[in-house]
Amino acid sequence: MTAETTSRKFNIDTVANAEATPGQALPWAELGLKENEYQRVEEILGRRPTGAELAMYSVMWSEHCSYKSSKVHLRQFGDKVTDAMKEHLLVGIGENAGVVDIGDGWAVTFKVESHNHPSFVEPYQGAATGVGGIVRDIISMGARPVAVMDPLRFGAIDHPDTARLVHGIVAGIGGYGNSLGLPNIGGEVVFDSVYQGNPLVNALAVGVLRHEDIRLANASGAGNRVVLFGARTGGDGIGGASVLASESFDSSKPSKRPAVQVGDPFAEKVLIECCLELFKASVVEGIQDLGAAGISCATSELASNGDGGMHVELTNVLLRDPSLTPGEILMSESQERMMAVVTPENVGAFEAIMDRWAVEYSWLGEVTGTGRLIIEWDGEKIVDVDPRTVAHEGPVYERPYSRPAWLDGVQADAFAGGQPTDLREAVLELMASPNMCSKDWVTDQYDRYVQGNTALAMPDDAGVVRVDEETGLGVAISTDANGRYSYLNPYEGARLALAEAYRNVATSGAEPLAVTDCLNFGSPEDPEVMWQFAETVRGLADACQELGVPVTGGNVSLYNQTGGVAIHPTPVVGVLGVFDDVARRTPSGWREDGQAIYLLGTTAAELDGSEWANLRGHLGGQPPALDLAAEKTLAAILVNCSRDGMIDGAHDLSEGGLAAGLSEMALRFGVGARIGLDELCERDGIDAFTALFSESQARAVVAVPRSEEVRFNDMCTARNFPTIRIGVVDTENQALDVQGYFNLPIAQLREAHEGTLPKHFG
Amino acid sequence: MPRIVVDVMPKPEILDPQGKAIAGALPRIGLTGFAGVRQGKRFELTVDGEVTAEVLEQARHAATTLLSNPVIEDVTRVEVIEEDGQ
Amino acid sequence: MPRIVVDVMPKPEILDPQGKAIAGALPRIGLTGFAGVRQGKRFELTVDGEVTAEVLEQARHAATTLLSNPVIEDVTRVEVIEEDGQ
Amino acid sequence: MSAADIETPLIGGPQPVASNNDDSPLNGVTVGVVTFPGSLDDRDAVRAVRLAGGSAVQLWHGDHDLHEVDAVIIPGGFSYGDYLRAGAISRFAPLMEQIARAASGGPDALPVLGICNGFQVLTEAHLLPGSMIKNNHLHFICRDQRLRVENAETSWTSAYARDEEIVIPLKNQDGQFVADNRTLDELEGEGRVVFRYVDGNPNGSRRDIAGISNIAGNVVGLMPHPEHAVEAGFGPDSSARGEVGVRGGTDGLGIFTSVLKKLVG
Numbered sequence A: 001m002t003a004e005t006t007s008r009k010f011n012i013d014t015v016a017n018a019e020a021t022p023g024q025a026l027p028w029a030e031l032g033l034k035e036n037e038y039q040r041v042e043e044i045l046g047r048r049p050t051g052a053e054l055a056m057y058s059v060m061w062s063e064h065c066s067y068k069s070s071k072v073h074l075r076q077f078g079d080k081v082t083d084a085m086k087e088h089l090l091v092g093i094g095e096n097a098g099v100v101d102i103g104d105g106w107a108v109t110f111k112v113e114s115h116n117h118p119s120f121v122e123p124y125q126g127a128a129t130g131v132g133g134i135v136r137d138i139i140s141m142g143a144r145p146v147a148v149m150d151p152l153r154f155g156a157i158d159h160p161d162t163a164r165l166v167h168g169i170v171a172g173i174g175g176y177g178n179s180l181g182l183p184n185i186g187g188e189v190v191f192d193s194v195y196q197g198n199p200l201v202n203a204l205a206v207g208v209l210r211h212e213d214i215r216l217a218n219a220s221g222a223g224n225r226v227v228l229f230g231a232r233t234g235g236d237g238i239g240g241a242s243v244l245a246s247e248s249f250d251s252s253k254p255s256k257r258p259a260v261q262v263g264d265p266f267a268e269k270v271l272i273e274c275c276l277e278l279f280k281a282s283v284v285e286g287i288q289d290l291g292a293a294g295i296s297c298a299t300s301e302l303a304s305n306g307d308g309g310m311h312v313e314l315t316n317v318l319l320r321d322p323s324l325t326p327g328e329i330l331m332s333e334s335q336e337r338m339m340a341v342v343t344p345e346n347v348g349a350f351e352a353i354m355d356r357w358a359v360e361y362s363w364l365g366e367v368t369g370t371g372r373l374i375i376e377w378d379g380e381k382i383v384d385v386d387p388r389t390v391a392h393e394g395p396v397y398e399r400p401y402s403r404p405a406w407l408d409g410v411q412a413d414a415f416a417g418g419q420p421t422d423l424r425e426a427v428l429e430l431m432a433s434p435n436m437c438s439k440d441w442v443t444d445q446y447d448r449y450v451q452g453n454t455a456l457a458m459p460d461d462a463g464v465v466r467v468d469e470e471t472g473l474g475v476a477i478s479t480d481a482n483g484r485y486s487y488l489n490p491y492e493g494a495r496l497a498l499a500e501a502y503r504n505v506a507t508s509g510a511e512p513l514a515v516t517d518c519l520n521f522g523s524p525e526d527p528e529v530m531w532q533f534a535e536t537v538r539g540l541a542d543a544c545q546e547l548g549v550p551v552t553g554g555n556v557s558l559y560n561q562t563g564g565v566a567i568h569p570t571p572v573v574g575v576l577g578v579f580d581d582v583a584r585r586t587p588s589g590w591r592e593d594g595q596a597i598y599l600l601g602t603t604a605a606e607l608d609g610s611e612w613a614n615l616r617g618h619l620g621g622q623p624p625a626l627d628l629a630a631e632k633t634l635a636a637i638l639v640n641c642s643r644d645g646m647i648d649g650a651h652d653l654s655e656g657g658l659a660a661g662l663s664e665m666a667l668r669f670g671v672g673a674r675i676g677l678d679e680l681c682e683r684d685g686i687d688a689f690t691a692l693f694s695e696s697q698a699r700a701v702v703a704v705p706r707s708e709e710v711r712f713n714d715m716c717t718a719r720n721f722p723t724i725r726i727g728v729v730d731t732e733n734q735a736l737d738v739q740g741y742f743n744l745p746i747a748q749l750r751e752a753h754e755g756t757l758p759k760h761f762g
Numbered sequence B, C: 001m002p003r004i005v006v007d008v009m010p011k012p013e014i015l016d017p018q019g020k021a022i023a024g025a026l027p028r029i030g031l032t033g034f035a036g037v038r039q040g041k042r043f044e045l046t047v048d049g050e051v052t053a054e055v056l057e058q059a060r061h062a063a064t065t066l067l068s069n070p071v072i073e074d075v076t077r078v079e080v081i082e083e084d085g086q
Numbered sequence D: 001m002s003a004a005d006i007e008t009p010l011i012g013g014p015q016p017v018a019s020n021n022d023d024s025p026l027n028g029v030t031v032g033v034v035t036f037p038g039s040l041d042d043r044d045a046v047r048a049v050r051l052a053g054g055s056a057v058q059l060w061h062g063d064h065d066l067h068e069v070d071a072v073i074i075p076g077g078f079s080y081g082d083y084l085r086a087g088a089i090s091r092f093a094p095l096m097e098q099i100a101r102a103a104s105g106g107p108d109a110l111p112v113l114g115i116c117n118g119f120q121v122l123t124e125a126h127l128l129p130g131s132m133i134k135n136n137h138l139h140f141i142c143r144d145q146r147l148r149v150e151n152a153e154t155s156w157t158s159a160y161a162r163d164e165e166i167v168i169p170l171k172n173q174d175g176q177f178v179a180d181n182r183t184l185d186e187l188e189g190e191g192r193v194v195f196r197y198v199d200g201n202p203n204g205s206r207r208d209i210a211g212i213s214n215i216a217g218n219v220v221g222l223m224p225h226p227e228h229a230v231e232a233g234f235g236p237d238s239s240a241r242g243e244v245g246v247r248g249g250t251d252g253l254g255i256f257t258s259v260l261k262k263l264v265g
């Protein structure tokens, strides 16, 4: 297929015209620029921008693309990385996604991103294109995507709008991911009324590559050709980057073009295959996916990361809608497109691969030695900029922040709810509650088998995929966040989110190695929200340093608020761990009769911010205390246990505490257990209710074969880590029998646990 | 029983992957006379009784709220059809 | 450009799960005037030039071989439509 | 292009397409796995053939040549996007014409297995009767599914016993098998219902049908995915044959050993 050149005459605003008409008024405010920002553009250019330049600066300087409010804080992720932490880092923050060395010449790249606002407007397409976007980030690093995950947050489960969002978003994630052949190996589903008008749709993708296959987004080598390939460019999401993702909702805002992007997963699947073929044949020098800000972003980033400049003829772009203006073409967020830099010798090879996969492409221009990004329209110059000023030198704000005055009151308001009279009923209520109930209704809509490498997926603590079929080398990933903890204490909340994801990965048996994060917050223009943000980043960066796992990349989503009310600060943290052989992964349940059940860690009365308090309608006090040294030891024990075959099942304790942990372990394989709490209560000075519902950190429950008990205990003692035998697996009795308190048949527990989502959405 | 037909098409400016896939397949089976294809939906609502103005209004309401997604689709027709007619 | 519309409906004897789901949802939003719903497909083929008999024949061929599956669907219409018409 | 050109970068190192064992009687016997641009489970089918002891050859949808393979698997996925109807467009692929020709002509004709999307393609290509419509609950569903093997005499089921039960993953959106009553009666009467869902019908398929064959028994379509239950550690959590470890189910392997047995025997 050859590129057909489209040439249309618009009344275009050329650079010459801009110079000749300095007084011309431009719609910078409508495009989301502030007055000072517009002035800065004029200063940079030494003249007024052309319409096309204005379009580029406005999308690239939007919050979504420039991180202008968050940048000053995010620096800590780099500043607090030690040399030891860099050991496994092949590509760090700043590229499309970080790349981590997992040994044997293999590397993985992973990243989580938000698609919150688009998913509220059009749930199916918003979620679908969220998956599409993050997968293209992974491809652009040179990797084959191998799995996806989807941390989701919705409003109250019984709110009239929630079903619309749940149905659309879940179907969209599945519809896109399933069609790409990417197993979905985990995620989260949380319901809380704070997310009513601002559901959070975060999508994570992970890819696999050989070290030598790493590709970076830069355009180097004067004379090299620049090509756009994949779907045609349409009017999709014009203004989406600046309006949809960076401003609060205002439905009255007129929109000339659809701000909604429609995904074509088949086109993306073909794009994946053809990119992998390009990489294999070493045909591209640099590559960049097109996401937010479309061609504006791709050209300016490629050019500014390279060693020269770039020259582009914009009428060469293949269009779906011939009425698009140059500025609109530059801003369009049409999905399933990529841009690449190809040496002249490789042009033929490139075209052959495109033809084989029937992918459309058009040569837009070439890399130059001028240092300028020049874009022409039918030979007339419409953009002449230093690409760095577009891509990297956007405004940076030190937004004012202040600790909310209300926080003292909230933190002083500890949970004082009375104890339930019936612990059995309380456990049933907990396990049927929206946040603790089974997520099968969601995850059954996702393909977890495709590619044949999934070693663990829902409902286990981490998703595990094999990377190397010969050796069993593989990775584990978990994503976690607790918005309530972060609301009570954003610094600790971020650290707790990291600790939970880290613990989940270790519980599955993998060695935690690296971090990605998606920071979902309200408006940065609100000093209290900005304080929550600053505290979160500080907490996360500190905790990463203490645990020795670097942040490799991530995403910030601001303006998640409706009216004056922001969501809870919600830092979604993804931790990636590595397995030398996934065959040793630990499932989150017990199975063998007579195995001993141990609780690792200690339990204190920590119910503030807990699921139990949430069920009683209370949110106050301080989140559970965090001891990262203890988390590290616990992780080491769990990884060792897996390595040495000392345990057959393990589950970390987090939301819902021991009650949730024991219930989930019993439900995992439908096998009962006899549990005794007395010794634990005595040792930790707590009552049975606290033992069951407290959310103390650094804890896990494990199932130990009889033959391993001595070795297991010795190891815990050697590491000076508290452990206590709390029961035994019982395959005869189909129940969770907490002796002296209640006997809960598994069938009944299952009915409560699995009935909730179908009841609301089935 | 009388029927009301509701036609729903993807908005012209919105990508229609289904139509695109069909447009790509037509030449492969030798049909080259077409410049483009859009795929939409056609609903037939059977009316139990007479088609009153109120029922037609109900159909219009259903068309814009339930049968179409106004963000990406247009309702292009809501009309009573004759038995076996179009 | 002229368009040819092709309507495809599920055969009456084949269960139509989507139509059934819609029929179930209508009363829930207060629309009770309907006895049943069937969901089919509507294709619009854009013709690049004049609609000759040959092009119309191509559309008929596309309708029965590609756009519908005779085991489960009927082609209920293949027709040229006026610009903006139905 | 030829089949050799389409070997795309695979995770897990180069996928051995040769048999594991040089002097096995299977030497020289090859099973072709078709790749459409939107195929998803093609690599898994290749792996399954290999784990069963055979050699797999990847076949390209646009090719006009079957490369002398001894059997063909049309794997799961979304062949050309499948927005119109699953399998509707793939039916016209050049390779499908070759397959259709080779698959007809009695019990010794080319054995062909269509899994999920492959089954849909076979019905659209009229190699198997009936059709697939949306699941009755309208959702994509992924679950471990128990099936009964009702005909253990086809090219693809001889490794099982009649009425034996197996557990393999099911995952699809358009998996509801429909056909008119006459066709259904014919299928039943001729013993061409090869697999039936047990313990609950997951999608509303007529008469719980999960898989069928043509009259000769060389062409089989199956909605669930045997290729995802061939390797301990990466399959379903359960098996119909008793306790297995985590994701230890390998009940699907028999499908692939069946055809290999048929080809050498």
Ligand SMILES: Nc1ncnc2c1ncn2[C@@H]1O[C@H](COP(=O)(O)OP(=O)(O)O)[C@@H](O)[C@H]1O
Binding pocket: A149, A150, A151, A152, A184, A185, A186, A187, A188, A189, A439, A442, A443, A457, A458, A459, A460, A461, A462, A463, A478, A479, A480, A504, A654, A655
């Ligand atoms: N939206 C989702 N997509 C995929 N998997 C999910 C989703 N929500 C929850 N899960 C999976 O369900 C299981 C239980 O979730 P959760 O209780 O949040 O796990 P944990 O407490 O261990 O972090 C996990 O395996 C998780 O990955």
Ligand SMILES: [Mg+2]
Binding pocket: A460, A461, A504, A651, A652, A653, A654
């Ligand atoms: Mg966990």
